[in-house]
Amino acid sequence: MVGFEVGPVAFNPDGWGPPENSTPLLSNHPTNVPFAPFSRSDKLGRIADWTRNYNNPSRPNNANSSAGVFDFALDDSAVADDDSSFRLVDGKPPPRPKFGPKWRFQQQRQLPQRRDEEVEARRREAEKERARRDRLYNLNRSGGNQPRREAAVFKSSVDIQPEWTMLDQIPFSTFSKLSFSVPDPEDLLLCGALEFYDRSFDRVNPKNDRRLERFKNRNFFKVTTTDDPVIRRLANEDKATVFATDSILSTLMCAPRSVYSWDIVIQRVGNKLFFDKRDGSQLDLLSVNETSQEPLPDAKDDINSAHSLSVEATYINQNFSQQVLLRDGNKVNFDEPNPFAQDGEEVASVAYRYRRWKLEDDMYLVARCEVHSVSEMKGGQRSFLTLNALNEFDPKYSGVDWRQKLETQRGAVLATELKNNANKLAKWTAQALLASADAMKLGYVSRVHPRDHFNHVILSVMGYKPREFATQINLNTSNMWGIVKSIVDLCMKLNEGKYVLVKDPSKPQVRIYEVPADAFENDYVEEPLPEDEQVQPPAEEDAGAVEVAVEKNEGEEKAIDAEA
DSSP: OOOOOOOOOOOOTTSSSOOTTOOOSSTTSOTTOOSSOOOTTSOOOOOOOSSOOTTOTTSOOOGGGSTTSOOOOOOHHHHHHHHHTOOOOOOOOOOOOTTOOOGGGGGGTTHHHHHHHHHHHHHHHHHHHHHHHHHHHHHHSSSSSSOOGGGTTSOOSSOOOTTOEEEEEEEGGGGGGOOOOOOOOEEEEEEEEEEBBOGGGGGOBTTBOEEOOOOOSSBOOOOOSTTOHHHHHHHHTTOOSEEEEHHHHHHHHTGGGOOSOOEEEEEEETTEEEEEOOTTOGGGSOOSSTTOSSOOOOOTTSTTSHHHHHHHHHHHHHHHHHHTBOOSSOEEEOSBOOTTOOTTOOBOSEEEEEEEEEEETTEEEEEEEEEOEEEEOGGGOEEEEEEEEEEESOHHHHSOOHHHHTTTOHHHHHHHHHHHSHHHHHHHHHHHHHTTOSEEEEEEEEESSTTOSSOEEEEEEEEEOHHHHHHHTTOOHHHHHHHHHHHHHHHHTSOSEEEEEEEOSSSSEEEEEEEOTTTTSTTOOOOOOOGGGOOOOOOOOOOOOHHHHHHHHHHHHHHHHHHO
């Protein structure tokens, strides 16, 4: 083995380390040079500690503290003091890139930071949207301790009785795949009288608005199918197999867009099929913010609750359809007068078109369709119009103030209404298509004050062609008739009797029940069941007919005027 000579070790009587004038152990090592290379800009924070007691048992176990190895760890206080006194004295500028942007592009150095801010803003908006959807999901789910919106909005339109038998349930996902083409309809009869449209309302704007008037003396009729004397006459003459109204057909056609519950009574009499609505049905009222993601107040006495807004919207829609007419006594009379009006009774301007569609070789459908006004065109031609009104109750719910946006951003206002009231606008468009109206007028009516639901103003009136508007809102005519045809085929397979088609209050599906023959009639009495089998339906306030709701609003208004 080769030996290793340590060499002479000098003794230092004055302290630790070699004496000042001693010869180094390694003769070839340069003097006054540390073992590790360093730069002048580096921070020296570790030194050799020769005075530390390595035999202290409380000292933490460290691999670098074993015998024969220097410990370069200092106390935290020493490190902190050293860090606080450290200053970088190297003031050299950073090196410039050899192939970088020229000086004239230096003003764009903030663009990457601005992109990061935009990405961060989009991320925050996405998180807010996700949190809002999660909150709505938690409000609508069946489990959990959070309150449900079903008590105020998502409730069944009719109480399901225990003696009813559920025959089938159809999810809305199957409706989207249906398609059926029908030929052009034929007019069997026209009844009623129409007044001319006042073109001055096309120039109404938020700066030149008009106060919404009340037409208390004009009567509006919402007669169901089997109570219509004209439909009864056409049924006795075997003009068709299926009978309905435009409001019932539009409800079926736009069923996949509906959120609130609704119901349609179906009667199979012989080989004929009648689609009816109940007295006081929700089909007589207009929904407000049905497809909106923002929940409405749950309190029934709140003026912004779902029920109160439905009554208010129906009240506005009726008055608007009569105010935009020329009241000069000039009318267009058709084959027969209004079949529901009595002699000397003042009725609203409306014409009923009884039309027939061919579904199969031996199956026809007759529906009563409505148009609300007539307009004189160039060349002496006349065009039929449908009149409907959208209502703004509080800009905080929609996020769009009509008084500020209608003149400059009409598209944004309409897009917001299509998002919040998709089902209502689709039903209006379907009714205009069924009646073959030449144009549909949409009025924008707002409250005078957000907390005053009695006084309103007309801010604007816009006109659309039904077929173009249907394309704009993605309403497919073939799909609409495909839904109707599938429901008709399903009902034609049933036995004679009475049935009810109910939209599920919490799921996107419809259910069909077989009900007693005297159901939904005034003398209908349920058979008592044993106490252990009785089902107590949830307390539900009856929507009532539109006329009753309007009279209630008028009574409240008189009370307010009396207090004033």
